[in-house]
Amino acid sequence: MKPTLQLHNLGQRLWLDNITREMLDDGSLRRYIDDFSITGLTSNPTIFDGAIGGGSAYDDGIRAKVHNEKSREAVFTELALEDLRRAADLFRPVFEASRHVDGWVSMEVSPLLAHDTDGSIDAARLIHQQADRPNLLVKIPGTPEGIPAIEASIFAGVPINITLLFSREQYLAAAEAYLRGIERRVDAGLDPRVGSVASLFISRWDAAVQNKVPAELRNKLGISIGQRTYRTYRELLASARWRKLAEVGALPQRLLWASTRTKDPAASDTLYIEALAAPDTINTMPEKTLHAFAQRGVLRGAMAADGGDAEAILARFAQANVDIDALAIQLQHEGAQSFVKSWQHLLQRIADKGAALGSAGEKTAGEIQRRQRSRRPGRNG
Numbered sequence: 001m002k003p004t005l006q007l008h009n010l011g012q013r014l015w016l017d018n019i020t021r022e023m024l025d026d027g028s029l030r031r032y033i034d035d036f037s038i039t040g041l042t043s044n045p046t047i048f049d050g051a052i053g054g055g056s057a058y059d060d061g062i063r064a065k066v067h068n069e070k071s072r073e074a075v076f077t078e079l080a081l082e083d084l085r086r087a088a089d090l091f092r093p094v095f096e097a098s099r100h101v102d103g104w105v106s107m108e109v110s111p112l113l114a115h116d117t118d119g120s121i122d123a124a125r126l127i128h129q130q131a132d133r134p135n136l137l138v139k140i141p142g143t144p145e146g147i148p149a150i151e152a153s154i155f156a157g158v159p160i161n162i163t164l165l166f167s168r169e170q171y172l173a174a175a176e177a178y179l180r181g182i183e184r185r186v187d188a189g190l191d192p193r194v195g196s197v198a199s200l201f202i203s204r205w206d207a208a209v210q211n212k213v214p215a216e217l218r219n220k221l222g223i224s225i226g227q228r229t230y231r232t233y234r235e236l237l238a239s240a241r242w243r244k245l246a247e248v249g250a251l252p253q254r255l256l257w258a259s260t261r262t263k264d265p266a267a268s269d270t271l272y273i274e275a276l277a278a279p280d281t282i283n284t285m286p287e288k289t290l291h292a293f294a295q296r297g298v299l300r301g302a303m304a305a306d307g308g309d310a311e312a313i314l315a316r317f318a319q320a321n322v323d324i325d326a327l328a329i330q331l332q333h334e335g336a337q338s339f340v341k342s343w344q345h346l347l348q349r350i351a352d353k354g355a356a357l358g359s360a361g362e363k364t365a366g367e368i369q370r371r372q373r374s375r376r377p378g379r380n381g
Contacts, residue, residue, distance in 0.1 A: 001301055002040075002294060002296065003022050003296075004037045004297075005218075007273075007277055007283070007299060008037040009303075010279060011278075011280055011284075012040045012277055012279060012280075012282065013036060013040065013102055013254075014036065014038050014283055014284075014285070014290070015039065015041050015042055015256075015283070016029070016038050016040075016041040016042070016284065016285070016287065017042050017047070017202070017258070017260075018041070018047055018287055019041055019047060019051065019083055019084065019285055020083075021051065021054065021058060021059050021083055022051075025057070026315055029041075029087060032290070033090060034138035036294050039091065039094050039102045039109070040091055040104045040288075041087055041093075041106070041233070041285045042090075042105075042106040042139075042199075042258070042283070043067070043080065043107060043108065044163075045342040045343040045346050046338075046339070048076065048079075048080055048286055050351060051083075052353070054077070057274070059079070061079050061082065062075060062079070062350060062354050064355050065079075065354075066355075066357070067358065069347075071258040072143050072348075072354075073110065075350050075354070076346060076347065077130065080107060081131050084131065084136060085133055085136075086137055087105045087133070087219060088104075088215065090104040090249070091104065092362065095135040100251060101195075101251055101252065103135050104137050104195060105133075105137070106137065107127055107131065107138055107139065107235060108138075109124055109138060110123060111125065111141075111336060111343045114146065114164075114336040114341060115143060115351075116360075117145045117146070117152075118149075119139050120145070121149045121153055121217075122154050124149070124158050124160065125153070125156060125158055125179045126171065128206045135158045135199065137160060137195060138153070138158055138159065139160075139161045139162075140153065140160055140161075140162055140163070141162075141164040141171050141336055142165045142171075142338075143164065143315070143334075144199075145172065146162075147173050147177045149180070149306055150174065150177040151177040151366070152181070152183045154177070154178055154180075154194050154196060155184045155185055155188075156176050157190070157194055159194055159195035160194075161196070161199060161256070162174040162198045162199060162244050163199045164335045164336060165198055165200045165332075166201050166202050166204070166205070167229070167324065168212075168225070170328060174258060175197045175198060175233075175236055176355060178198070179245070182245055187248075192248055192249050193250065193251050194250075196252060196254075196256050197255070197256040197282060198253055199257075199258040199284075200253055200256065200269045201205075201258045201335065202222040202223070202225070202226055202228055202254060202260055203262065204223055204258050204263075204274050204331050204334075205221040205331065206218065206220075206221050206264065207263045207264075208330075208331060209221055209317070209322055212320070212322070213317065213320045217313075218264065218314055219262075219267045221278065221314075221317055222312040223271075223275045224309075224313045224323075225310075226257060226303075227304070227307045227310035228310045230255065230305070230307065231273060231306055231307035232264060234305045237252060237280070244318040252280070254280060254281060254282055255278075255280075255282070256283075257276045257281060257282065257283045258281040258284055260272040260273060260283055260284070261286050261288070261289050262265040269289060269292045270292050270296065270297045270298075274298060274299065274300060275303070277300070277302060279302055283342055291313070302327055308336070
């Protein structure tokens with residue numbers, strides 16, 4: 001049995017952390033669904049920057065939209081949603097079969113809104129409306145300003161992927177926002193079935209302390225944070241508060257492992273996939289990591305629901321002068337800044353491509369006109 005299918009049977013869902021128009025056109029995404037048990041996908045500005053800059057698949061769309069004088073952000077939103085609608089349609093059968101628990105795709109609000117509550121609420125609502133797909137999650141970062149935007153969006157019926165979470169405490173704030181939003185819907189007599197996932201970033205922890213801790217602690221911090229958070233997640237799902245909502249039909253907000261590509265070249269490229277095997281969670285991974293796990297991954301059982309040895313290992317990091325609470329805040333800030341940088345690069349790429357394609361189009365049109373004039377007969381026949 002394929003390792004990816006083993007993970008699926010264990011109760012974890014595998015999502016792809018990538019999308020390109022080529023993978024939609026050539027059937028790659030369809031094959032990932034069929035061959036690797038992929039049941040959803042995530043995207044971010046960095047992914048789309050690479051996709052748009054990696055070839056000519058988006059050129060016709062950019063040319064047409066720039067010609068219609070759309071803003072760079074509007075051009076990107078339309079291009080991204082064209083892809084994500086197609087992906088959402090591929091995942092629609094699993095979305096329906098799972099009663100809306102699985103089969104989602106994700107689209108991020110502008111990273112410039114990471115500290116803008118009202119702007120995030122408005123952007124999430126507009127993306128949800130424009131996407132016109134029930135299985136599209138809108139990504140809002142779990143920053144202090146993002147938390148009230150998440151609650152408001154859930155209350156408004158907008159499915160949310162809470163991104164840029166780095167610690168148990170940040171996860172709890174995100175989970176609370178989701179619960180409050182659903183509870184408000186129940187009190188208002190609204191349908192409580194609003195999808196959400198909470199995305200905990202893993203590998204960036206280890207990259208941040210790689211050269212600051214003893215060798216025996218390398219590549220153990222992210223996994224320990226995941227174990228600690230998973231324990232809290234299981235406790236929340238077992239709580240009377242959640243059971244009350246589940247009884248009226250609310251969907252569980254699932255914990256999602258993000259940033260699961262191994263960044264240490266000396267470590268296994270399937271490190272985080274194998275360590276984070278846990279029922280009722282999602283692991284979203286880039287294509288290289290997916291292929292690596294499908295080819296040589298080894299499933300060694302499920303993560304302990306009680307967090308295993310996480311607290312003991314985290315205590316050793318504290319002894320090594322790693323301030324986990326401070327580092328979580330730092331990583332969230334750096335993550336938000338990284339997405340802003342990718343966003344600005346993406347919009348500039350669209351502007352540059354639009355200008356180049358428009359210029360090329362004008363030259364082509366001018367050349368056609370010149371050729372047509374040269375073929376016309378003279379006045380004297």
